[in-house]
Amino acid sequence: MAFPPKRIAVFGASGALGAAFTKACLDRYESATVFCFARSLERIPAYKRTQHYSLGLEDNLMQTSAGAIKAQGGLDIIFVATGQLHSPTTQPEKTIRFLSATAMEETFLANSILPALIMKHYLPLLPRHNKGVFAAISARVGSISDNFLGGWYSYRASKAALNMLIRCAAIEMQRTHEKSVVIGLHPGTVDSALSKPFQRNIPEQQLLTPSKSAVMMLDIIESCNQSQSGKCFAYDRTEISP
Ligand SMILES: NC(=O)c1ccc[n+]([C@@H]2O[C@H](COP(=O)([O-])OP(=O)(O)OC[C@H]3O[C@@H](n4cnc5c(N)ncnc54)[C@H](OP(=O)(O)O)[C@@H]3O)[C@@H](O)[C@H]2O)c1
Numbered sequence: 001m002a003f004p005p006k007r008i009a010v011f012g013a014s015g016a017l018g019a020a021f022t023k024a025c026l027d028r029y030e031s032a033t034v035f036c037f038a039r040s041l042e043r044i045p046a047y048k049r050t051q052h053y054s055l056g057l058e059d060n061l062m063q064t065s066a067g068a069i070k071a072q073g074g075l076d077i078i079f080v081a082t083g084q085l086h087s088p089t090t091q092p093e094k095t096i097r098f099l100s101a102t103a104m105e106e107t108f109l110a111n112s113i114l115p116a117l118i119m120k121h122y123l124p125l126l127p128r129h130n131k132g133v134f135a136a137i138s139a140r141v142g143s144i145s146d147n148f149l150g151g152w153y154s155y156r157a158s159k160a161a162l163n164m165l166i167r168c169a170a171i172e173m174q175r176t177h178e179k180s181v182v183i184g185l186h187p188g189t190v191d192s193a194l195s196k197p198f199q200r201n202i203p204e205q206q207l208l209t210p211s212k213s214a215v216m217m218l219d220i221i222e223s224c225n226q227s228q229s230g231k232c233f234a235y236d237r238t239e240i241s242p
Contacts, residue, residue, distance in 0.1 A: 004028075004029040004030075004031070004032065005025075005029055005032055005076035005077050006029075006031065006032055006033065006073065006076060007032065007033055007035065007069065007072065007073060007074065007075050007076055007077075008025050008029075008032055008033070008034045008035070008075065008076060008077040008078075008079065009034075009035040009037065009069065009075050009077070009078045009079065009122060009125075010022050010025075010034055010035070010036050010037065010079045010081060011037045011038075011055060011078075011079070011080045011081060011082050011114075011115075011118055012037070012038060012055070012080065012081035012082035012083070013034075013036035013037055013038050013044045013045075013052075013081070014038035014039075014040060014043035014044050015038075015081050015082070015083075015192065015193075015194070016190065016191070016192030016193065016194070016210040017081045017137060017187055017190060017192065017210050017213060017214060018036075018038070018079075018081030018082070019044075019045050019210070020209075020210035020211045020213070020214035021079050021081060021214040021217065021218065022034050022036055022045070022047060022050065023045075023047065023211065023214070024211065024214040024215050024218050025077070025218065026047055026048070026049055026050070028218065032049065033049050033050070033051065033072070034047070034049060034050045034051075035050070035051050035053060035065075035069055035075075036050050036051065036052050036053070037052075037053045037054070037055040037065070038052075038054075038055050039054065039055050039056060041053075041054060053065040053068075055082070055114075057109070057113065057114060057117060059117075059121075062117060062118070062120075062121040062122075063121060066121045066122055066124075066125060069122075069125060070125055074125040074126065074127065075122060075125040075126055075132065076126070076127065076132055076133070077132070077133050077135070077221060078118070078122050078123070078125075078126070078132075078133070078134040078135070079135050079136075079137075079217075079221075080114075080115045080118055080134075080135070080136035080137060081137050082110060082111075082114055082115065083110055083111050083137060083139075083194065084106065084107055084110035084111060084155075084194070085107075085152075085155050085194050085195075085198075086194075086197065087106060089102075089103070089106075090102075090103035090106055090107065090154075091103075092151065092152040092153075092154070092155050093151065093152065093153045093154060094151050095151070096153065099153060099154075103154060104153075104154045107154035107155055107158050108154065108157075108158045108161065110158075111155065111158035111159055111161075111162055112158045112159075112161040112162050112165065115136045115162055115165065116165050118136075119134065119165065119169050119182075122134075123169060123173060123177075123180075123182075126173075126177055126180050127177070127179070127180075128176065128177050128178070129177075129178060129179065130179055131179040131180070131181065131225070131226075132177065132179070132180050132181070133180070133181045133182075133183070133221045133224065134169070134173075134180070134181070134182045134183070135182075135183050135184070135185050135217065135220075135221050136162060136166060136183075136184055136185070137184075137185050137186075137187055137217075138159050138162050138163055138166070138184035138185065138186060138232050138240075139155070139156075139159045139186055140186045140234065140240055141155065141156050141159060142156060142158075142159025142160045142162065142163050142184075142232075143160070143163075143232070143240050143241055143242060144160055144242060145241045145242065146240065146241060162184065163184050163232055163242060166182055166183065166184045166230060166232070167230045167242075169182045170182035170183075170229040170230030171230065173229070174226070174229065178226070179225075179226055180226070180229065181224050181225065181226055181228060181229045182229050182230060183220075183221075183224060183228060183229065183230070183231055183232065183233060184231070184232035184233070184240075185217050185220065185232070185233055185234075185235070186232065186233070186234040186235060186240055187208070187213040187214075187217060187235055188206075188208040188213050188216075188234065188235040188236075189202055189206055189207055189208065190207070190208045190209070190210055190213045191207050191208070191209060191210065192210060195207075208235070213235050216235040216236070217235060220233055220235075220237060
């Protein structure tokens with residue numbers, strides 16, 4: 001990585017973890033610019049040294065913002081913090097009987113398809129010969145080998161798909177961007193709108209603040225290297241098996 005990193009993109013900057021990661025980068029890297037993406041610009045916190053961009057699935061929207069960032073020198077870190085577990089119309093499925101095409105589509109769009117399109121348009125902006133990091137927030141429950149509880153079909157499957165996309169992109173990037181690292185990160189159980197309805201059985205000391213989780217993920221991004229590309233790590237640096 002051109003260190004300290006100069007240009008960082010955060011997708012889902014309106015969310016708890018995306019906003020906390022933006023703040024962590026601005027606090028740590030005094031001369032960095034953070035490009036903040038969200039589908040609702042008014043939900044992005046107003047910090048200095050940020051530029052705000054609309055986030056959507058359309059190729060031309062992503063091409064335009066990628067072109068604007070390329071003209072400013074490209075990216076050192078890409079951080080994807082978008083994701084959905086529930087929405088006003090969907091809940092994680094407790095049983096297979098609750099599966100619905102519409103809810104599955106919504107979850108896969110947010111958790112797998114959007115991050116894949118972000119990879120398509122922004123991975124080429126990482127440095128070709130220096131370290132550059134793409135990190136997407138996955139989830140421990142996306143691990144197939146670690147699934148002993150079942151349930152949450154769409155969320156688990158969409159995060160497992162994200163982990164596969166990360167692996168594919170890591171292999172492809174190795175060919176053209178020799179020091180690039182493409183990883184998934186599990187943020188821990190973090191106090192946010194996404195986890196709020198499911199916090200009841202979580203001991204208080206296990207619930208991380210977004211800022212604590214963001215700093216721990218930034219530490220991983222700083223220290224990771226090419227041999228770790230394609231893998232998924234928890235906030236405490238342990239590797240999560242696929
Ligand atoms: N919190 C946890 O305990 C936990 C645990 C494991 C993994 N994660 C993962 O961490 C990531 C961030 O979650 P969070 O806890 O920060 O939740 P959050 O506060 O609800 O943030 C979610 C973010 O994703 C954006 N988003 C959702 N669907 C989108 C879509 N279709 N298109 C564009 N943007 C979309 C939201 O945008 P709006 O502001 O417009 O809604 C928001 O910026 C997610 O991938 C989640 O799966 C969280």
